[in-house]
Every structure is written in structure tokens, then in C-alpha cells.
Amino acid sequence: MSDKGKLYLIPTPIGDNVTHTLPDYVIQILHRLDYFIVERAKTARHFIKSTNPERPISDLTIFELNKHQPSEGIEAFLEPIEKGKDMGLLSEAGCPGVADPGALVVRLAHQKGITVVPLVGPSSILLALMASGMNGQSFTFHGYLPHQQKDLSKVLKQLEQQSQRHQQTQLFIEAPYRNNGLLEMIVKSLAPATQFAIAVDLNLPSETIISMPIHLWQKRKLPDVHKRPAIFLLYAGKKL
Amino acid sequence: MSDKGKLYLIPTPIGDNVTHTLPDYVIQILHRLDYFIVERAKTARHFIKSTNPERPISDLTIFELNKHQPSEGIEAFLEPIEKGKDMGLLSEAGCPGVADPGALVVRLAHQKGITVVPLVGPSSILLALMASGMNGQSFTFHGYLPHQQKDLSKVLKQLEQQSQRHQQTQLFIEAPYRNNGLLEMIVKSLAPATQFAIAVDLNLPSETIISMPIHLWQKRKLPDVHKRPAIFLLYAGKKL
Numbered sequence: 001m002s003d004k005g006k007l008y009l010i011p012t013p014i015g016d017n018v019t020h021t022l023p024d025y026v027i028q029i030l031h032r033l034d035y036f037i038v039e040r041a042k043t044a045r046h047f048i049k050s051t052n053p054e055r056p057i058s059d060l061t062i063f064e065l066n067k068h069q070p071s072e073g074i075e076a077f078l079e080p081i082e083k084g085k086d087m088g089l090l091s092e093a094g095c096p097g098v099a100d101p102g103a104l105v106v107r108l109a110h111q112k113g114i115t116v117v118p119l120v121g122p123s124s125i126l127l128a129l130m131a132s133g134m135n136g137q138s139f140t141f142h143g144y145l146p147h148q149q150k151d152l153s154k155v156l157k158q159l160e161q162q163s164q165r166h167q168q169t170q171l172f173i174e175a176p177y178r179n180n181g182l183l184e185m186i187v188k189s190l191a192p193a194t195q196f197a198i199a200v201d202l203n204l205p206s207e208t209i210i211s212m213p214i215h216l217w218q219k220r221k222l223p224d225v226h227k228r229p230a231i232f233l234l235y236a237g238k239k240l
Numbered sequence: 241m242s243d244k245g246k247l248y249l250i251p252t253p254i255g256d257n258v259t260h261t262l263p264d265y266v267i268q269i270l271h272r273l274d275y276f277i278v279e280r281a282k283t284a285r286h287f288i289k290s291t292n293p294e295r296p297i298s299d300l301t302i303f304e305l306n307k308h309q310p311s312e313g314i315e316a317f318l319e320p321i322e323k324g325k326d327m328g329l330l331s332e333a334g335c336p337g338v339a340d341p342g343a344l345v346v347r348l349a350h351q352k353g354i355t356v357v358p359l360v361g362p363s364s365i366l367l368a369l370m371a372s373g374m375n376g377q378s379f380t381f382h383g384y385l386p387h388q389q390k391d392l393s394k395v396l397k398q399l400e401q402q403s404q405r406h407q408q409t410q411l412f413i414e415a416p417y418r419n420n421g422l423l424e425m426i427v428k429s430l431a432p433a434t435q436f437a438i439a440v441d442l443n444l445p446s447e448t449i450i451s452m453p454i455h456l457w458q459k460r461k462l463p464d465v466h467k468r469p470a471i472f473l474l475y476a477g478k479k480l
Contacts, residue, residue: 020263020265099377130335133344136335143377143378168380210350
């Protein structure tokens with residue numbers, strides 16, 4: 001067996017309540033780690049504090065990932081693990097490695113023969129998929145769509161076709177200050193029978209999930225989703 | 241506001257330990273519900289018992305989903321919720337609505353204007369994605385691939401192309417008794433530089449996650465994954 005430490009992938013809350021969305025076991029592991037790799041040290045410290053650790057935060061060694069970091073820099077972060085210390089990888093919010101720079105750390109860990117342990121926690125993508133009532137047997141998450149209005153309408157139609165062809169749910173996101181614009185564009189561009197959903201403020205008291213065909217969306221006042229974290233989903237396949 | 245109850249989507253463990261993978265809050269909600277819609281009543285009772293509820297299981301009303309059920313039957317299941325009772329939707333393992341028949345219940349709930357509340361819990365798809373070190377900004381879950389040997393090899397190459405074209409991680413599953421065959425086929429069929437990962441027995445003590453390029457897979461003895469729950473992942477895009 002390896003003498004190396006393990007790399008724990010530790011999810012962080014996407015809402016405002018740690019105990020609502022993290023299993024005890026995740027907190028227990030968090031509390032016995034001394035070394036962390038994180039997206040932003042400030043947020044990470046704030047999160048760790050919120051879990052009421054027995055030790056002072058100042059005892060912890062926290063390495064901050066930087067978008068423009070060369071991978072050699074990240075390799076140096078993994079030195080404690082090479083010496084047998086377990087480490088934790090934290091994202092800004094949600095699951096590390098999903099739509100964040102943590103994936104690079106995980107890939108390096110595999111290259112070095114380090115055991116990677118993913119822990120359970122909140123993912124807005126998965127919560128949105130569950131709550132949409134759309135096909136969860138086949139789905140694609142696209143990340144951000146292109147910004148240009150003209151391209152966007154074309155891309156939306158392509159997603160609709162892809163959904164129809166493969167009976168596949170399509171998920172995507174937008175910069176939160178552009179959410180309202182995207183929502184209007186979607187309701188205008190998609191076919192009346194296409195199912196469309198938006199999942200906003202997941203795991204927050206203001207959580208709102210609306211899922212219905214476009215022709216019903218066209219009849220109602222659109223919700224104000226400006227600057228609110230949101231996942232967009234569409235499904236144009238056969239009824240399940 | 242609506243006088244209807246809410247539909248809680250309650251994940252169940254994929255491993256063998258409830259407290260490892262479910263937040264306290266999920267158990268608290270579970271314990272205050274009287275009505276459930278589940279995939280299999282026997283498994284659901286076993287799971288609920290394992291969370292040490294104060295009340296006897298026999299007090300609960302459990303509706304069992306049936307693959308061949310007409311949707312009118314499912315509508316009848318939602319009657320308690322129409323009368324103001326909250327209900328829980330449970331999958332056999334993991335998150336309801338993702339790769340299980342629960343999505344239909346969720347869709348009906350939306351049609352009836354019922355608030356749907358997704359709760360946090362384990363998803364083997366998401367854990368595998370986190371732990372793969374592959375692109376989590378863009379990914380597709382395909383469910384099961386075709387069984388025929390000839391089609392399978394063709395489909396694997398298509399997935400590789402799709403991954404390359406869209407810088408997209410491709411995830412899929414196989415019937416567990418066919419896992420070893422699929423693994424051999426993958427290692428034989430994909431390009432040497434393609435990254436391939438398998439995540440086996442997630443959330444179990446025997447959890448095994450291996451992620452490396454095909455040329456390294458070809459040099460090592462393949463793990464025995466017969467009848468073990470597994471997620472397969474490949475990535476043929478640019479290095480992240």
C-alpha cells in the first residue's frame with residue numbers, strides 16, 4: 001500500500017446552512033485535516049470556521065489555487081500528501097472538480113498515484129436535474145453558453161435538436177447578471193412543446209424551481225432571476 | 241400560497257453507511273413524513289428503519305412505483321399532497337429523478353403546481369465526475385451503451401470524438417455483470433492519449449477510482465469489476 005496521504009474532495013454549501021447540506025462524516029474529515037488546497041483562502045477559512053472546528057484556523061496550511069498558475073506550482077501543493085499527510089480540496093461553493101479549477105489538482109493526484117476520495121455534498125447541477133422532472137438517464141451539462149445574442153438563439157435551437165435526437169436533458173448556466181436576458185431569449189426561441197425549467201437559489205430559503213412547457217412559460221410573467229444563482233434546463237424528447 | 245403539501249426528493253445511500261452520506265437535515269425531514277412514493281417498498285422500509293425513526297414503519301403510507309404503471313396511477317399517489325400532506329420520493333439508491341422512474345412523479349408534481357424540494361445526497365455520477373479529474377465544466381451522462389459488441393466499439397469511438405470536439409467528459413454505465421467485458425473493450429478500442437477512468441464501489445470501503453490515459457491502462461492488469469457498481473468516464477479533449 002501507498003505511504004502517501006489521501007486527497008479528500010470536500011463539498012461546501014451552496015446555500016447558507018452547513019448542516020442542511022453536508023453529512024456529519026464530511027465535517028469530521030474536514031476537522032482532522034491540516035492541509036487544504038482551495039479556490040479562495042478567504043472563503044475557505046470562512047466555511048471551515050462555520051463548521052465549529054476545535055482547532056484555530058491559523059493552525060491550518062491553506063494553498064490557494066490561481067487560475068493562471070502553472071501546473072508545477074500545483075505539484076508543489078501536493079508535497080504534504082507525498083509525505084503522508086491527508087489533504088482536502090475545496091471549491092468556492094458546491095463540489096470540487098465540477099465546474100471549478102480543482103479538476104487539475106485531481107488529475108495531478110492520479111498521476112502521482114494518490115488515492116482520491118470524493119465526499120457527498122451539494123451540487124446545483126444535480127439538484128436542478130432531480131427537481132426538473134426531465135430525463136435523468138441521459139443529460140448534458142454545457143457550462144456557459146455563448147454571449148452574442150445571434151449565436152445564443154442558434155445555440156438554443158441546437159440544444160433543442162440535440163435533446164430531441166438523443167432524448168437528452170440539456171443543462172446550462174449564465175453569468176448571473178445576464179440571467180433575465182437569457183430567460184427571455186429562451187421563452188421566445190424554443191418550440192411551444194419543449195419542456196423548460198429554471199432552478200434558482202437552490203438550498204436557500206428563496207429556492208424556486210419552475211418546470212413546464214414553453215407555451216405555458218409564454219403565458220406567465222417571468223420570474224426576476226437577476227443576479228440569483230440559476231441552472232437552466234430544457235428537454236425536447238419524447239415524454240418519459 | 242398553495243395549500244398543497246411539498247414533494248421532497250430524498251436521496252438514499254449508495255454505500256452502506258447512512259451518516260456518511262446524508263446530511264442530518266435530510267434525516268429530519270424523512271422522519272416527519274407520513275407518505276412516501278418509492279421504487280421498491282421493501283428497500284425503502286429497510287432504509288427508513290436504518291435511520292432509527294421514532295415511529296414504527298407500519299404507521300407510514302408507502303406507494304410503490306411500477307415501471308408499467310400508467311401515469312393515472314401515479315396521479316392517485318399524489319392525492320395526500322393535494323390534501324396538504326408533505327410526501328417523500330425515494331429512489332432505490334442515490335438521487336431520485338436521476339436514472340430512475342421518479343422523474344415522472346416530479347413532472348406530474350410540477351403539472352399540479354406542487355412545490356418540489358430536492359435534498360442533498362449521494363450520486364455516483366457526480367462523485368465519479370469529481371474524482372476523475374476530467375472536465376466538469378462540460379459533461380454528458382449517457383446511461384447504458386448498446387450491448388452488441390460491434391455497435392459498442394463504434395459508439396465508444398463516437399464518444400471519443402464527441403469528447404474531443406466539445407472538450408466534454410463522457411460518462412456511462414453498464415449492467416454490472418457485463419462490466420469486465422466493457423472495460424476490456426474500452427482499453428482495446430480507445431486512442432492511447434485518451435483519458436479513461438472507472439469509479440467502482442463508490443462510498444463503500446472497497447471504493448476504487450482509477451483515472452489515467454489509455455496507454456497506461458494497456459500496460460497494467462485490469463481490475464476485476466464484475467458485478468461491482470461502476471461508472472465509466474472518458475475524456476479526449478485538450479488538457480485542462
